[in-house]
Amino acid sequence: MMSHNARYGKSGGWVHWMTMIAMLIVLAPGCARDAGDQAQEEILDDPRATELDRQMIARTYELARAASEQGNPPFAAVLVKADSILAEAVNTGISSGDVTRHAELSLVSDASRQFGRGELSKCTLYTSTEPCVMCSGAIRWAGIPRVVYGAPQNLGGRFQEIPCREVLGKISPETEVIGPVMSKEGEQLRSGFHRKRG
Numbered sequence: 114m115m116s117h118n119a120r121y122g123k124s125g126g127w128v129h130w131m132t133m134i135a136m137l138i139v140l141a142p143g144c145a146r147d148a149g150d151q152a153q154e155e156i157l158d159d160p161r162a163t164e165l166d167r168q169m170i171a172r173t174y175e176l177a178r179a180a181s182e183q184g185n186p187p188f189a190a191v192l193v194k195a196d197s198i199l200a201e202a203v204n205t206g207i208s209s210g211d212v213t214r215h216a217e218l219s220l221v222s223d224a225s226r227q228f229g230r231g232e233l234s235k236c237t238l239y240t241s242t243e244p245c246v247m248c249s250g251a252i253r254w255a256g257i258p259r260v261v262y263g264a265p266q267n268l269g270g271r272f273q274e275i276p277c278r279e280v281l282g283k284i285s286p287e288t289e290v291i292g293p294v295m296s297k298e299g300e301q302l303r304s305g306f307h308r309k310r311g
């Protein structure tokens with residue numbers, strides 16, 4: 114006659130195998146997903162971006178490239194009302210020796226003097242790279258309701274900033290943020306710059 118313990122042991126083995134199989138079923142898709150994430154580092158563009166958004170991001174890349182050719186960091190921003198460009202700026206952090214001369218901050222600073230808050234409240238700010246914390250603050254103070262960025266801030270984990278959606282979400286939740294847009298081109302621009310700087 115089978116002992117109680119033996120019966121329990123047999124049933125315990127069966128339970129053990131079933132647990133192993135269940136764990137495989139639960140964990141396998143997660144492992145596959147992680148492997149997929151590592152293999153595919155490409156970031157998908159924001160599907161809400163319009164054709165005008167893409168055109169304006171292309172313009173910021175053009176300006177960023179020109180800034181880089183002048184020895185400055187490859188960042189640029191454009192202020193647009195309806196479909197007209199009101200102002201443009203590039204990062205002049207190196208040529209001016211002023212580390213706060215980010216493209217978005219310079220753009221907001223110049224445009225608020227030139228156009229005033231009423232005009233800025235009808236504009237979209239386009240920027241070649243996701244705005245940093247400082248520039249997100251400036252965008253909030255200017256009351257610009259829409260931001261579209263090209264490349265994300267975080268380039269291969271090298272720059273761990275607070276995402277602008279997080280900053281603006283807290284200090285200006287009504288601001289619409291679209292991005293990344295045409296991020297591959299934007300990332301290439303930036304990685305060329307970071308490679309040069311070492």
Ligand SMILES: [Zn+2]
Nearest residue numbers: 215244245248
């Ligand atoms: Zn900035």
